[in-house]
Amino acid sequence: MSGTRRYAVCGLSARGLASFVLPVLGLTDRTADGGFGYGSDEDDLSGYAEVVAIVDTDADRVAEFNQALERLGRAPIPFYPRTAYDEMLERVGPDAVIVTSPDHTHEEYIVGALRRDVDVITEKPMVSTAAAARAVLAAERESGGTVQVSHNFRYPAAHREVKRLIQSGVIGRITRVVMDYHVDLRHGASYFLRWNRRRALSGGLQVHKSSHHFDLLNWWIGSAPEEIFGYGALNYYGPGSPHRSDRRADDPYFLAQQGSGVFPADDGVRAGLFGLHYPGQYPASRPLYLYDAEIDIEDTYSAIARYPGGASLTYSVDFSSTWEGYRVSIGGTHGSIELRHGRTVDGTALPDSGQITVAELFGPARVLEIVPEEGGHGGADPLMRRDLFAGPSPESTELGLMATSTEAAYAVAMGDALTQSITTHTPVNLPALLGLTTLHLEG
Ligand SMILES: NC(=O)c1ccc[n+]([C@@H]2O[C@H](COP(=O)([O-])OP(=O)(O)OC[C@H]3O[C@@H](n4cnc5c(N)ncnc54)[C@H](O)[C@@H]3O)[C@@H](O)[C@H]2O)c1
Known part of the structure; x- marks a missing residue:
């Protein structure tokens, strides 16, 4: 492709897929085979941009997505683990990165890109702490790259x-x-x-x-x-909830949203938007409940x-x-x-x-x-x-x-x-x- 800007996506999240990857790939037909389609024709950004790399901590999730792309007759997108981010910037040389990973990881990707004068589009919140926001502002002042934040x-x-x-x-x-x-x-x-x-x-x-x-x-x-x-x-x-119940069948929040897809399936396997699984982020061995002490x-x-x-x-x-x-x-x-x-x-x-x-x-x-x-x-x-x-x-x-x-x-x-x-x-x-x-x- 010529005339398009080359983007690397950090975090193949639900938001990253729906808001950036699928529109950039021109997969905007919601009724298309395989269920990978989001938006409308006006959302097709393939004339402006292309996705040249995906950085994520979950190789299996990215592989599942690439298999879906291949079934649609599309080329898979090169995958880089988080630890190879700098190598990706060096080797692929994207014009910009799109940061759509969990909030606490944004700083690392934004600052890493700015150090190489690469532009950044990041999901809100720009970062997860005021200290990290300070670090991003300082890095941007020293950089030839800019940061744009998707405050939609x-x-x-x-x-x-x-x-x-x-x-x-x-x-x-x-x-x-x-x-x-x-x-x-x-x-x-x-x-x-x-x-x-x-x-x-x-x-x-x-x-x-x-x-x-x-x-x-x-x-x-x-x-x-x-x-x-x-x-x-x-x-x-959390543990002190007045609605806490030990049996899921009695949980009023669960009963209120059966079929909505919010609660993981009974086997604990977590799939999100477009049916893509999160084996890294939500392993079946660690089911999450509304009343967990880690909240x-x-x-x-x-x-x-x-x-x-x-x-x-x-x-x-x-x-x-x-x-x-x-x-x-x-x-x-x-x-x-x-x-x-x-x-x-x-x-x-x-x-x-x-x-x-x-x-x-x-x-x-x-x-x-x-x-x-x-x-x-x-x-x-x-x-x-x-x-x-x-x-x-x-x-x-x-x-x-x-x-x-x-x-x-x-x-x-x-x-x-x-x-x-x-x-x-x-x-x-x-x-x-x-x-x-x-x-x-x-x-
Ligand atoms: N603007 C909006 O309306 C809006 C809506 C939803 C989410 N968001 C933002 O989008 C971002 C993604 O949220 P989500 O709920 O869609 O995420 P998600 O839970 O669907 O996906 C997170 C992805 O990031 C990967 N990941 C985890 N740690 C990583 C790391 N260190 N490096 C790279 N990848 C990593 C996971 O494997 C997974 O693929 C967040 O910043 C969130 O705040 C914005």
Whole structure:
């Protein structure tokens, strides 16, 4: 192929496959033989990019994927174990790496690529700790390579509309933001049956999940907080759960999601998206339960943060809720914006889901109905992929849609600092945590 950029993928994850590898291979037909197809025709990125190597710790998982490719008449993709990452960079010489491995491994791949002046696209969270974010920012300053972070939560139509409204000045200077976020009991339980449940691997949900929310809120506010404080606890999962049962047949979380694929099969063999197995990450000999003692993260937490100029943020999330979605209220000196998005556990949209109410302080209020676009995460993923692989659209440039490494570092640091605050009961200064002297965010 000519004219395409050559990418090495680190971590053949569910996200890596669905969001990057299959679109780049042009495998976008969901009805295709073998079940390997994701997205739609507009998602076909094969004219822009090719995958020249896969780095993973699980040779068997990559081999299973390569066998599937061969059945589809495609060439297998060269595999490199994690220990041969540097050798891969040297021998294959990719234009860029795509980092889609577990969060705690991102730093190694990002910094390794930057040291060789290779560009990076990384999944959120950019890294799993504030210290690692600092290391990435330092490596990028010394490098000819750049880091782009796939903060796709900026991209849904409703979120872009809120940004446009704020930019229009209709609510004036932002004074106060409240986000009440709910992850339902099915989706929430899934985090506690995967690697995310260990803080050393994910940074806790404060980093792994809330980095999405913190990045969105900072992007809307146009700044990052100076200080954050919070409380949190493990209320639903782990050994102390009030729902703990010794027999799987009595487990209310299991009963609530039979057939959803969230729980591993009874034989403990774990298959994920596209039926690909995880023999390395989830060996059948080590089945995972929702009530395991190794769960060391919080499933409920609340935070308050202060931004330069005086705006404050109140944020709260629960990972075993009766509904999935959020309510956001943004107050300004001249009005307010409210956004609601949600569905019940059985998938029924809440009555006011998708509505934005804009009210001027001394003027009228109007309700905007936002229709979600086609594609993953409410149409966010295909738009973001276009930006990353084909270059930013005029709208992306105008709204500053593509997250920079500094912005992504703040999203990670907010999560890490919140965890510190939960432990120490003291507020944490964010620029200090990142070793930055200014809150200025480029982009
Ligand atoms: N933007 C989004 O909406 C979104 C959604 C889901 C996941 N993610 C992110 O995508 C990434 C992957 O998450 P997932 O849940 O899809 O992962 P996953 O559990 O499906 O897969 C992880 C893969 O990484 C491999 N791996 C483990 N350790 C490794 C290492 N040291 N080096 C290389 N490979 C290694 C595993 O063998 C496996 O193939 C994470 O960073 C996650 O936070 C983002």
